[in-house]
Amino acid sequence: MTAQSALLETEAQESSTTDEELAGRRAANGSSERGGAVSTPDYGEKKLPQALIIGVKKGGTRALLEAIRVHPDVRAVGVEPHFFDRNYEKGLEWYRNVMPKTLDGQITMEKTPSYFVTNDAPKRIHSMAKDIKLIVVVRNPVTRAISDYTQTLSKKPEIPTFEVLAFKNRTLGLIDASWSAIRIGIYALHLENWLQYFPLSQILFVSGERLIVDP
Numbered sequence: 001m002t003a004q005s006a007l008l009e010t011e012a013q014e015s016s017t018t019d020e021e022l023a024g025r026r027a028a029n030g031s032s033e034r035g036g037a038v039s040t041p042d043y044g045e046k047k048l049p050q051a052l053i054i055g056v057k058k059g060g061t062r063a064l065l066e067a068i069r070v071h072p073d074v075r076a077v078g079v080e081p082h083f084f085d086r087n088y089e090k091g092l093e094w095y096r097n098v099m100p101k102t103l104d105g106q107i108t109m110e111k112t113p114s115y116f117v118t119n120d121a122p123k124r125i126h127s128m129a130k131d132i133k134l135i136v137v138v139r140n141p142v143t144r145a146i147s148d149y150t151q152t153l154s155k156k157p158e159i160p161t162f163e164v165l166a167f168k169n170r171t172l173g174l175i176d177a178s179w180s181a182i183r184i185g186i187y188a189l190h191l192e193n194w195l196q197y198f199p200l201s202q203i204l205f206v207s208g209e210r211l212i213v214d215p
């Protein structure tokens with residue numbers, strides 16, 4: 001079993017898999033890439049990524065990766081490898097094997113939005129490649145939270161309402177910042193962690209809202 005097919009199998013068992021990931025999974029399987037167009041022949045070498053879309057969940061990360069990978073000098077893995085959060089113990093060789101083959105000069109990329117809120121991710125990514133380029137798609141935290149909640153609700157219709165989850169005390173207007181849909185959107189909190197390892201000049205922030213109107 002290849003690292004990539006093992007990853008696909010693992011992801012198939014994970015409840016957090018999104019429609020976007022499923023689309024990516026088809027691409028990674030080689031059955032279809034960007035609607036069936038085969039862009040790069042399958043030769044070259046698998047390399048560790050030189051650029052990562054690290055977040056944020058529901059920011060528009062899939063749309064951004066699909067837009068970037070249209071470029072012939074970019075090859076991206078369609079699935080979310082979740083290496084720096086869930087699969088780190090599998091080792092760098094496993095991670096490299098998940099990547100598509102590239103020719104000299106081509107850039108390898110992947111996106112896993114949960115990296116942005118993973119405490120160990122900056123340190124781990126820095127130890128792999130301190131000069132890596134990082135991309136964060138940010139979006140209004142409220143619409144991001146609603147999008148996040150809507151996704152969960154579609155899988156678990158029995159969860160409480162958004163309002164119940166968002167407030168600790170509705171009357172006092174006390175927000176429950178420990179609820180992940182809100183916590184993910186406190187961007188500054190997570191960014192501090194990244195800035196311990198990477199200068200701002202290495203991190204590109206993309207507006208999720210602008211991505212829609214001006215891709």
Ligand SMILES: Nc1ncnc2c1ncn2[C@@H]1O[C@H](COP(=O)(O)OS(=O)(=O)O)[C@@H](OP(=O)(O)O)[C@H]1O
Nearest residue numbers: 018020057058059060061062063113147208211212
């Ligand atoms: N072209 C384009 N540009 C910008 N944003 C887009 C685009 N296409 C989709 N979307 C919206 O992105 C939301 C999904 O974000 P992600 O791809 O980051 O989701 S995920 O974390 O991978 O599940 C999701 O937001 P919601 O619809 O509000 O849930 C998508 O609608």
